[in-house]
Amino acid sequence: MRPLIIIALLLFVACNGDKNSTEKILGDTLQTNLKTVSVDTTPTSKNIWLDKLTNNKYNLPDTIAGKPAIFYLDNPKVAPIAKLLYYEKFRPGDNDSTTQLLKLVTTDDEEIRPFYRWCLDLTIQISDGALAEYPGEPALKYAIKFPQEFFIYMDKDATGQRYKEWTEIIAYSGLSDYTKHSSQIQNEIIIKMTNNCAACDSDMKKRIISLQKTLLMILNYKIDFYGSQSIATSVADTLQHQGSFAFI
Numbered sequence: 001m002r003p004l005i006i007i008a009l010l011l012f013v014a015c016n017g018d019k020n021s022t023e024k025i026l027g028d029t030l031q032t033n034l035k036t037v038s039v040d041t042t043p044t045s046k047n048i049w050l051d052k053l054t055n056n057k058y059n060l061p062d063t064i065a066g067k068p069a070i071f072y073l074d075n076p077k078v079a080p081i082a083k084l085l086y087y088e089k090f091r092p093g094d095n096d097s098t099t100q101l102l103k104l105v106t107t108d109d110e111e112i113r114p115f116y117r118w119c120l121d122l123t124i125q126i127s128d129g130a131l132a133e134y135p136g137e138p139a140l141k142y143a144i145k146f147p148q149e150f151f152i153y154m155d156k157d158a159t160g161q162r163y164k165e166w167t168e169i170i171a172y173s174g175l176s177d178y179t180k181h182s183s184q185i186q187n188e189i190i191i192k193m194t195n196n197c198a199a200c201d202s203d204m205k206k207r208i209i210s211l212q213k214t215l216l217m218i219l220n221y222k223i224d225f226y227g228s229q230s231i232a233t234s235v236a237d238t239l240q241h242q243g244s245f246a247f248i
Contacts, residue, residue, distance in 0.1 A: 051126050053091060058125060060086070065114030072115035079104055082119050092123045094130035102138040106145050117142070117153065121162065124169050136173030139166055143211070144189065147197040151207055167211070171218035185219075186212045 047060040062069055072078050073086060081101050084090035092098040102123060104116040120142070124135045143150040143166075154163045175185060193208045194200075200208075 049086075049122065050088060051091065052088070054126070054128075056126070058122060061118065064118050067114070072112060075112060077109065078112050078115055082115060085119050085122070092126070092131060092134065094134075098123070098131070098134050102135055103141075105138050105142045121166075124165050127169060132169065133173045136169045136171070136175075140170045140174035140189075143170070144192045145196055147193040147208060148200055148204060151204065167214050168218060171215045175215065175219055186216055189215075 047062060049058045049060040050056075051058070064072065069086065073083050079101070081090055081097060082104065085092070085101065090097070090101075092101065101116075102120055105113065105120045107113050107116060120135060120138055123131070124139065127135055154166065157163070189212050190208055193211075194205060197204060197208065
């Protein structure tokens with residue numbers, strides 16, 4: 001119904017207004033749609049994931065990486081806790097269960113890895129307070145181990161919001177040794193990602209360097225503002241709300 005309304009509106013404007021008005025409405029419509037579509041997944045208006053701690057709503061995908069969600073939910077190889085997250089029976093929080101869930105994203109099983117990546121992505125989206133200290137390390141490990149896959153996944157979100165959230169959370173809680181000189185951190189990550197990206201072209205390798213610059217820019221800002229010993233604490237203060245663990 002909504003697409004028909006949009007098309008009708010555009011036809012009306014085209015017949016009754018000037019070209020600039022038509023282009024403006026079309027541009028605004030496309031921009032609005034881009035803000036609501038997460039491209040590696042296929043969300044629908046009917047399916048939402050409700051955060052019962054905050055009452056915030058998130059798109060619940062029907063498909064993940066080209067496969068229907070039920071493919072993963074019925075797959076015996078997928079960890080039960082990941083399925084519980086999808087069904088809103090588990091909410092990541094400050095606990096070991098969250099650690100165990102998020103580290104699954106680096107599995108070598110490429111058939112089910114996309115589902116674990118969705119679990120991590122959702123956790124990053126809902127991260128606040130103590131929970132923000134958990135997704136950074138697995139997110140960085142995923143980017144390092146599968147650099148090409150990482151950038152492809154980032155590019156699937158045309159809004160750039162996913163890249164922003166992932167780089168921020170990696171800088172907050174993924175770089176464990178804040179006392180290292182920034183150039184040392186940068187070189188270590190670049191070397192590891194490049195070694196795992198033998199088939200990458202020159203443009204992809206430039207993106208690896210760009211990623212590190214982005215991470216260090218965020219990290220250095222936090223160090224300058226909070227000091228190297230209190231970055232993790234600053235995350236909780238900045239994000240205001242403390243996450244909690246729950247089986248529901």
